[in-house]
Amino acid sequence: MDMFLLSMTILCVLFGSSVTLITSKGCVGKRYLFPYSYTSPAFKDQIYFTPSKGGPRTLILDGSVGKVPRLQVSKASIYLTDLTEEDNGVFSISYGHDYPLAYDVITLTVSVCTDSVTKTYGESYYCKIPRQAEFLDFAPHLSDTLPKVLWNSSDPQTSLGGRGQVRGDSWEIISATQEDSGYYDFRGKDRKLLSRTLIKVEGKILRNEKYVGEVLIIRYPSADSAWTVDVKLEEERKYINLVNAGIVVTESNPEARAFNGRVHLLHDGMQITLLETRDSGTYTFKDPQNNLGLIVLLEVQPAPTSPKAPLSALLIFGIVVGYISLTVICFCCAWKCFEKWRSSDNAQAAHQTETALPVYYHNQNQSSGQSHSYQPVPLGAYGDTAAYSFEPPDYDTVMNSLQPEVEPLGGQGGTPAPSLGSDCLSSDPGPRFELTGLTGPSAPPLSSDSTACGVYSSDKLNYLSGAL
Template identity: 35%
Template sequence: MLILLVTLFSAFCGASAGLLQEKACYGSKVKLPDKINPPLNKGLLYFTPSNGGERKILMEDGKAKDPRLKVSLISVRLTDLTKKDEGVYAVLLNGKDFLVLQLKVLDCAQKISRFYMQDLEYTISEKARYLEYSAPDNQNVTLTLWNRTDTLNNDDRRGNVERNVWRITRVTQADNGYYNFRRRDRSLDSRILLTVNENTYYYDPKVNGRLLITNPWTGGPWTVMFKQDTEDEKMRVMKDGRLYRDYNQFTGRIDVLSNGIEIDPVKTLDSGTFEFRDKQGNLALSAKVEVIHASHHATTYMVVAAVALLLGLCCCYCCCCRKRCCKKDKSAAGATEGHAVTYHETNEPTGPSYSNQPYPSVYHPQPVNSPAFTEPTAVAIEPPPSQPNTTVYPPQPTNVNPPQPEFSLYPPLSEIGPSSSQGFAAAPTFSSEVFSSDAEPRFQLKGVAFPSAPPLSSDAPTSAVYYSDKLNFLGTSC
């Protein structure tokens, strides 16, 4: 039993080991394997069609049995391939069949499309001598339309050739098919597949409205068939330009005009496709109708209004957020800029350089505790040359808590010292108690005396400080 299985397996592998698969275009040629050449093979060459036809002999004792099979001492070729040559080729050796080639024929034709009643022009080569036609569903049957050397027998039903230009006027579906231009030896020069399509119109009438479907621009009289979108069967509406008298859904609502057919009023069941065909049955026009209800328009308007409202709300929200952000940025920038006091350079003596901390609104004639400066410096203010260089200390105040001004950055000059006629009074000495409880550097001012500021923890009444360039009198002359 094992020996029998091995024998069958070897025979099967031997029969299929040399199988070659080839693909070739229609009208071309294919070379068979060298193992079947006449010097090596004197047996039979068989062909089995892939469509299930009968097996036939192509070569016997090195001689061809088909005129398209070209046999020589070095090769075997099959020329002018057609769809019927698709199948399996095998040789008979020692009483056994050995598969050598599996062939598949491809359709490599040039595809050309036209609409109903359009014209076609195609330039051919000077080597073309014949024009053959075959229907798209039966390529095995061919019809010779044109012969360059025998123009009297040409068939003009599907065009003619003049000066190497092939023309067909007003094509229809009857012209669909394959057109083969062959040379003198009947070999294929070029191949064309022509497809003619119908024109398509679209209509969207409203319920209870009027619908006019125009006829194709040429041809007729027309036979009209109607098919609903939800049905598979077609309904005859018009035949050879006249309304079909049998009762149908269009009875009493349809009329034939000079330029088409009119349906009034339109109903929901009228949604579908109207087909216009000529006397030969060629499809010239497909009119696709979609009836629209009034509710569809209302729904569309509501959706558009809702989208517009939503977009408006989004825009308003974005604008409000942008305004708030701008206000916050401006407030933060104003607060930052308000604390910075700029002292302009003048010819008059200036006071010490202060930090950017807010200046207290009330000053006392005697120094009290106040926050320390980050980097205190001592600046001496010299009097004018005409005055003696003397240092005058302000008198001690008799009232510790004098009445405070309601809104002032500096006290009046009467509290600072004597009038300008008596010379410039020296500024009070700022001790360590003025700025911090810890030991800090001391500095003393000469010139105009400024009262010290009360401590931040003082219980004395204070008012809000208004920062403005108008109060910066240090940058202006008196």
């Protein structure tokens, strides 16, 4: 018997030395997740719970089977839901049913944990209602007032008229303000605390940089309120009131006379004109309930003296104007040249139209060295008769005129050019070729007094006729 007790003592000491005690903390209303080594199906033993305030040890897990409703068991995890302060205690493990001893492995401390949420003025807040919650209490932040019941599951009329409301399984606050800042506690039966949330509502912060002489325009957080605007200048220690409940008070407030005539109200905001460096400071906007909705940090800097920006704009303007002017000048020059060229062509065409076709005279005496000459005959040169028309010479005549000039036989001298008369134009308007030197009754007499109209005489033709 003594040997058995000694063996069990040694076994417990050796086995207990391999067990690590875990210290964990939990929050009221949250859940506690057990270590993975105690997760089924690997774990086949039992887990017991012993309350810290005293009480019997309770079996909560047997292998893969949970023994309490709040213990959720799956193949991936084991966790205890909806923690309360009564869950403070120790979790022990018994390895198999043959061992009467249980070894403490987890010490759990549950306390009220506060979830902190920060919202900006005008934002909305949503939170899920715990499954076991029956009440929602609200206590203002940094206030000694007693909590107020905002929601009661058994009395829906409780939440009517308040800022928050229940929608489905969630609690929501629309357009939060500083009045909504505080602690929200969900409680179950017997007023047990299930969860606590601290909501902080702050004013929106904007930073703005302006230059001297510019205009500052600030939009209200909401356009349906008569806002009060105060400013704390950098050189001052207290706030100066500029707008009181939607009314400009710069004239009546001696401390705000520096802004007199420069503060103007808009339908959804305000503006300050002709800014000065001394206007730099912090501007606050509060609604009629004195809730801070907006903070504007303004810094007014001296106007820039560098001429780079104006010169750059002037340079760009000059380039554009120069380019346009050059384009217009080039277009005008090109158009002027085109008009001049077209006028020249029209004048030349008119001159050619007014000029008559020339009449050619071929000298009969080629040996005298006289050259061929022509004189232009204007239209209507022969009185009232019809205009002169020229008929091109015969092909044989042209070919004969290209032959070398030869002195005609018999030493015949040059015959004067026939004179043109108005009678011949009426009989035969075209030129006629006749051979000289041929005898016969059909040959017309050749004399200087004879007249010919449109007759082309040539020594070359006479020579050829003599040879024949």
